[in-house]
Amino acid sequence: MDDSVEAENRPLLVLTNRQPYSHRYTGDGIESTRSEGGLVTALDSVLQTTGGEWVAWGSAAADFDPSVVSADGELELPPDDPSYTLERVELDRRQVDDFYRGYSNQVLWPLFHSHIDRVNVEPTFWEGYREVNARFTDEIVDRDTSRIWVHDYHFLLVPEMLTDRISGQSRIVSFVHIPWPPAEIFDICPHSEQLLEGVLASDHVGFHTASYRENFLRCVERQFPASTVDRESGEIGHRSSETGTSTFVQPVGIYPDEVAARADSPSASASWRALSNQHGLCETPIVVGVDRLDYTKGITKRLDALASLWERHPEYREAFVYVQKATKSRSDIDEYRDYQHEVREQVHRLNDRFATDDWQPIVYIDESLPYEDILGLYRHADVGVVSSTRDGMNLVALEFVAASRGTESALVVSEFAGAAETLAPDALTVNPFDVEALGDAIVEAVTMPAPEKANRTATLQESVAGVSAGRWLEENLDRLLE
Numbered sequence: 001m002d003d004s005v006e007a008e009n010r011p012l013l014v015l016t017n018r019q020p021y022s023h024r025y026t027g028d029g030i031e032s033t034r035s036e037g038g039l040v041t042a043l044d045s046v047l048q049t050t051g052g053e054w055v056a057w058g059s060a061a062a063d064f065d066p067s068v069v070s071a072d073g074e075l076e077l078p079p080d081d082p083s084y085t086l087e088r089v090e091l092d093r094r095q096v097d098d099f100y101r102g103y104s105n106q107v108l109w110p111l112f113h114s115h116i117d118r119v120n121v122e123p124t125f126w127e128g129y130r131e132v133n134a135r136f137t138d139e140i141v142d143r144d145t146s147r148i149w150v151h152d153y154h155f156l157l158v159p160e161m162l163t164d165r166i167s168g169q170s171r172i173v174s175f176v177h178i179p180w181p182p183a184e185i186f187d188i189c190p191h192s193e194q195l196l197e198g199v200l201a202s203d204h205v206g207f208h209t210a211s212y213r214e215n216f217l218r219c220v221e222r223q224f225p226a227s228t229v230d231r232e233s234g235e236i237g238h239r240s241s242e243t244g245t246s247t248f249v250q251p252v253g254i255y256p257d258e259v260a261a262r263a264d265s266p267s268a269s270a271s272w273r274a275l276s277n278q279h280g281l282c283e284t285p286i287v288v289g290v291d292r293l294d295y296t297k298g299i300t301k302r303l304d305a306l307a308s309l310w311e312r313h314p315e316y317r318e319a320f321v322y323v324q325k326a327t328k329s330r331s332d333i334d335e336y337r338d339y340q341h342e343v344r345e346q347v348h349r350l351n352d353r354f355a356t357d358d359w360q361p362i363v364y365i366d367e368s369l370p371y372e373d374i375l376g377l378y379r380h381a382d383v384g385v386v387s388s389t390r391d392g393m394n395l396v397a398l399e400f401v402a403a404s405r406g407t408e409s410a411l412v413v414s415e416f417a418g419a420a421e422t423l424a425p426d427a428l429t430v431n432p433f434d435v436e437a438l439g440d441a442i443v444e445a446v447t448m449p450a451p452e453k454a455n456r457t458a459t460l461q462e463s464v465a466g467v468s469a470g471r472w473l474e475e476n477l478d479r480l481l482e
């Protein structure tokens with residue numbers, strides 16, 4: 001870790017919606033399980049290195065264990081080697097409905113992923129969003145910290161709310177993990193001006209890719225013609241303050257060496273053996289997709305692509321098995337439950353339609369698996385597929401490559417995932433809306449001649465070895481420490 005961080009004696013404070021671990025008091029003590037999801041995976045390793053505080057939504061009521069919870073209610077994490085504290089902010093049912101299910105996931109999420117037909121603006125959603133952003137601001141404002149790192153679309157108003165109360169005592173850096181949409185799409189939001197004002201109060205705002213940053217700059221220019229935008233430096237002058245913006249060259253994400261080692265561990269191999277025996281996966285090439293069950297991940301398009309492929313080219317039936325590892329997500333929102341249902345039904349339909357006595361085309365796993373199992377699955381698959389309709393980064397694509405170290409595999413990745421910027425041209429990039437092209441890319445990956453596969457694998461491995469959550473962290477911390 002950078003010495004300058006240790007020299008800074010007031011700790012780093014990280015704000016996210018989701019807490020890094022879920023906790024259950026068992027009677028013998030507290031059982032903490034790390035939550036899934038790219039953001040949590042990355043930030044947990046960050047705070048384990050830097051120490052500090054993490055503030056997130058969660059309830060501390062049900063799981064108190066006096067031996068690990070300090071007097072003020074903070075929890076020390078990770079449980080087996082505590083290096084930072086977690087403060088959980090409890091929300092009531094109405095706040096959860098309006099802030100989380102409502103504004104965050106029915107307005108901002110679809111809007112920022114350009115799924116405008118799914119945007120559902122209800123007046124109470126916005127009120128709830130403002131209220132909860134204020135609630136988190138209250139939680140942070142008196143803490144002994146000078147560096148505040150605000151994550152993602154749940155807290156776009158927090159930087160402004162904080163700045164109003166701390167007048168420059170702390171440096172605030174925001175990182176947006178999802179795409180920032182084009183100005184013409186952002187304008188659809190009735191609260192676009194307030195949201196921009198909220199984010200612009202940060203000292204610095206980070207984005208995954210250059211195009212998301214460019215979208216943000218254009219939104220500012222359209223909304224606030226009097227502001228100044230310097231494209232070279234990324235500096236924005238708005239009212240009397242300056243906001244820096246940047247693209248973090250290193251995507252948030254993974255430690256490739258660790259992923260490679262864990263994917264090749266005895267436990268990952270054992271879990272792969274169990275999984276492959278259970279589903280009879282030993283002989284046929286494996287194509288794998290690992291996704292949260294979210295419409296932005298393009299799972300239904302991928303299944304359409306397979307159906308179209310097997311329909312157009314019966315010779316590719318039995319040529320491979322597609323394994324869909326799907327993780328349930330946001331199941332308390334109707335739209336997500338509908339999507340889960342739609343995916344499951346589609347898998348059944350495809351299996352009914354194409355299965356033979358010796359071949360089940362799709363293996364569908366929708367229970368949550370230990371991370372080692374996911375890594376084992378990546379490692380033993382021949383092809384990975386990411387077909388997001390939009391995706392801030394997509395850690396799965398990077399993990400798949402890192403986990404395959406020492407083996408050869410091919411990756412098909414949507415051109416609309418941020419990860420495509422790092423992985424093209426050695427991954428096969430596709431437009432997932434072009435279902436035939438997606439199916440053809442999967443076949444191209446499965447049947448790729450050995451020398452081409454070896455070349456592409458080598459370059460992909462090289463690109464991903466250069467990607468590291470550690471570097472992403474350093475770049476962010478540089479911004480925080482400026």
Ligand code: GDG
Binds near residue numbers: 395
């Ligand atoms: C958001 C942005 C951006 C999946 N199933 C299981 C499991 N996973 C892990 C994967 C991977 C992570 O979840 C998913 O990461 P993604 O990046 O694909 O997706 P989001 O959750 O949508 O993340 C995204 C990210 O934030 C970071 O900025 O890349 O664009 O949408 O790590 O391996 N892990 C375990 N069991 C499972 O069943 N243990």
